[in-house]
Amino acid sequence: MTVNDDSFTNWKHREEIAESMIPLIGKLHRERDVTVLLHSRSLVNKSVVSLLKTHRFVRQIAGEELSVTETLPFLQALTTLDLGPSQIDIGRLAEEYRADDRGLSIEEFTAQAVAGATGENKIECREGRDVVLYGFGRIGRLVARLLIEKAGSGNGLRLRAIVVRGGGDQDIVKRASLLRRDSIHGQFQGTITVDEANSTIVANGNEIKVIYANDPSEVDYTAYGIKDAILIDNTGKWRDREGLSQHLRPGVDKVVLTAPGKGDVPNIVHGVNHDSLKPDERIISCASCTTNAIVPPLKAMDDEYGVLRGHVETVHSFTNDQNLLDNYHKADRRGRSAPLNMVITETGAASAVSKALPDLKAHITGSSIRVPVPDVSIAILNLQLARETTREEVLDHLREVSLTSPLRRQIDFISTPDAVSSDFIGSRHASIVDAGATKVEGDNAILYLWYDNEFGYSCQVIRVVQHVSGVEYPTYPAPAV
Known part of the structure; x- marks a missing residue:
């Protein structure tokens, strides 16, 4: 047998192991509302190759590859436990077990590491929370995909309705088609059918009512059986408390805005200040995609080194707010052709940091x-720090933050030397530290932070909605504080 034969045999063996993991991951998710993670990346509904690629990617942040042969025993141990709703990171379990010197078996170690999710400690599955999308543009459709994906056992968030302005013949068919196919993010993972007579889209078994209205005052959500719902406003039409309060109609309990809020509307970046939300707060903003990208690493740097001042320059993909060809626009430069030009414009992300x-x-x-x-x-992100440091120290700190800290779902870390923007399409993190581009000299640090301004931001929105709805389940092993 040649070396190549050995490599191929090893690959086929790992494929077989990954195949055996899929039903275990699926059963935990459907029956116990347990999401299995690998270094903060969900393994639910992943293919064999996706599982293997996720394991191999670990070397980018942890320094060495993690094999399915190492994580399978921990997954098997989880299936024997009386688990409640939770998120469990088998990558973290495997790494912490390596470092543990107590001589425990994998089963004993796993039981101790996730004890907070078992037996008398476990939380019970909560009743599903209704969600309404007001608007169905780029962010709205990605949030819809995530809500459908996360329906899982049915005990979490339930997308019940979409509110849009009527668009003429076959409006619902066209909207369903935009949900089904996306030029950037690819095909919807599942099946979508349309019931035009009942104005309903059925996506992976989830019945979603399409409600036509020109104004929030036209909708009584209780007429559609919707109650105590969280409404996600994707239009950006209203951004202050007065305007967003129009959504507080019968059947709606809270409003979440997918744009920076104005006035006294709290701007929430999940992972940083979501715990500051008061339970009785009914109107919430998820800030902007750029604010979500810079605030977590800014906090990580300030906590460790102190930050005296900083400047952020965003190189941002064009959006629907710009024109395809030169035409009138209320902003100074955004009227110039987006696909043909680099366009200098303003960003409110820096001023939003203080919120x-x-x-x-x-x-x-x-x-x-x-x-x-x-x-x-x-x-x-160009920062003047309160003390001098080195590039190696900063990278070690940010790598550790991405692996074990409470910000590990917000901050990712990559050391690939040839990474480019398209590599990060579909990233679920708020930002990704590019190790190769990082520059540190004395008390000055310059961080290059990639972010999928559509999908990564949508994931942050979902995390905020999960938090305010009470279905944000604890993660094990617990992150380092």
């Missing part, structure tokens, strides 16, 4: 350049 990080004393400035790519942006 998400009120304890940060540093003054942060910002500007933005829109560029001719349809998705994925990069924020260049």
